[in-house]
Amino acid sequence: MNPSSDASMNWNHLRADRYIDTIAAKIPGYHHLYDMTARLMNVLLQSLQQPPEVLIVGAGGGQELVTLGSAHPDWKLTGLDPSDRMLEVATRRMESMSLTPPVTLVHGSVDQLPQSRLYDAATCLLVLHFVQGLSEKARLLSSLAQRLKPGAPLCIAAINGSPATEAFTIMMQAWKAHMLDNGVPIEEWERFATSFGKEFDPIPTSTLLTLLREAGFREPTSYYGAYLIDAWFAIKE
Numbered sequence: 001m002n003p004s005s006d007a008s009m010n011w012n013h014l015r016a017d018r019y020i021d022t023i024a025a026k027i028p029g030y031h032h033l034y035d036m037t038a039r040l041m042n043v044l045l046q047s048l049q050q051p052p053e054v055l056i057v058g059a060g061g062g063q064e065l066v067t068l069g070s071a072h073p074d075w076k077l078t079g080l081d082p083s084d085r086m087l088e089v090a091t092r093r094m095e096s097m098s099l100t101p102p103v104t105l106v107h108g109s110v111d112q113l114p115q116s117r118l119y120d121a122a123t124c125l126l127v128l129h130f131v132q133g134l135s136e137k138a139r140l141l142s143s144l145a146q147r148l149k150p151g152a153p154l155c156i157a158a159i160n161g162s163p164a165t166e167a168f169t170i171m172m173q174a175w176k177a178h179m180l181d182n183g184v185p186i187e188e189w190e191r192f193a194t195s196f197g198k199e200f201d202p203i204p205t206s207t208l209l210t211l212l213r214e215a216g217f218r219e220p221t222s223y224y225g226a227y228l229i230d231a232w233f234a235i236k237e
Contacts, residue, residue, distance in 0.1 A: 020061055020089060025182040026192070028226040033125065034067040036224055037155045040233055041121055042072065044153040051075050051102075052120035055147065057110060057140075058127035060086020062093035069099045076102045078119070082109055110143040118149045125231070128158035128208070129200045137203065141215035148236040154217060157224065157231035160205045163196050168228070175227040205230055 024030040045052045051074040056064045059079025068077060081087050084107050091105065106113070122144055131137045144154060161168045172193065179189050196202065203211075208230070212220050217234035224231035 020093075022184060022188060023061075025184050026179050027229060028178060029224070033157060033224050033226075033229075033231055034063050037064070037123060037125065037157075037231070038067050038071045040155060040223060041068070041123075041153065044233070045121055048120060053078065055113075055119040055122040055144075056080065057122060057124040057144065059105065060090055062090030064123050064125060065090055065103060066093055066097060066099065069094065069103065070097070073100070074102075076104075078104045078106060080106045080108065080110065080113070082107065110140060110147065113143075113147055115146055117147070119147055119152060120149055121152050122148055122154045124154065124156045126157055126159075126229070128156065129160075129202045132201045134203065134207070134211070137201075138211050138214065141211050141217075145216040145236055150236055152236045153233050154212075154236065155223075155231065155233045156208075156212075157229060158208065159200060159202045159228045160208055160230050161202050161228045162204050163202065171227050178227070202228065208232070 027033070041054070051072075053076040054068065056068075056077060056079045058081055059065055060081035060083050062079075065077060065079055068075060079087070079090060081090070087105050087107060094103070124140075124144065128137055128140070131140055148154065161171065176189055176193070179192075180186065209220050209232075212232070212234050216237045218237055220232045220234040222230060222232055
């Protein structure tokens with residue numbers, strides 16, 4: 001779960017490093033999410049005559065940069081994150097793998113990017129549930145749409161659901177068993193579980209799809225799911 005959103009968060013080195021160390025144990029098929037995103041992007045962008053420019057929202061941590069950069073070293077990637085600590089982690093990961101795709105790292109939020117520059121595609125993976133409130137989520141998606149070319153794809157993944165429902169509780173119980181069975185300490189699970197309503201602000205999937213359409217995206221299509229996490233791709237009108 002990427003800690004990046006339009007609201008800057010205080011992620012120190014220790015917390016940032018722990019995130020990278022534990023996230024794959026927490027989310028079933030974590031690496032598959034990024035691999036599938038890269039393959040979808042390749043299909044969606046293959047008709048372009050030049051290497052695409054891809055905006056990565058919440059790039060701190062570097063998973064999208066590593067995955068897309070390894071598969072498509074000619075793509076031009078712009079990684080955006082409000083946490084300079086997480087951007088440092090992303091830089092270290094790329095350097096450790098000797099990846100040298102054309103990458104620009106930007107400390108800031110989507111609405112701080114110039115509207116004059118339009119991107120061929122964007123990702124927003126494991127970010128939206130950190131954005132507090134429907135109006136701020138809608139603002140983020142609208143800002144994203146304004147910085148994409150018509151026909152540009154967006155891949156988005158987030159924790160979705162209604163915490164007050166029985167279904168949410170059942171999913172959380174199963175997710176807890178998954179994490180503990182994969183070596184996540186109970187203390188880490190408890191921090192995660194108590195983040196809902198504080199750090200995490202999930203919304204029902206139906207609400208996410210409505211926000212996407214209102215922001216100017218069409219044909220949202222599901223391509224990944226793990227407990228309460230859904231991933232979708234949609235096309236900018």
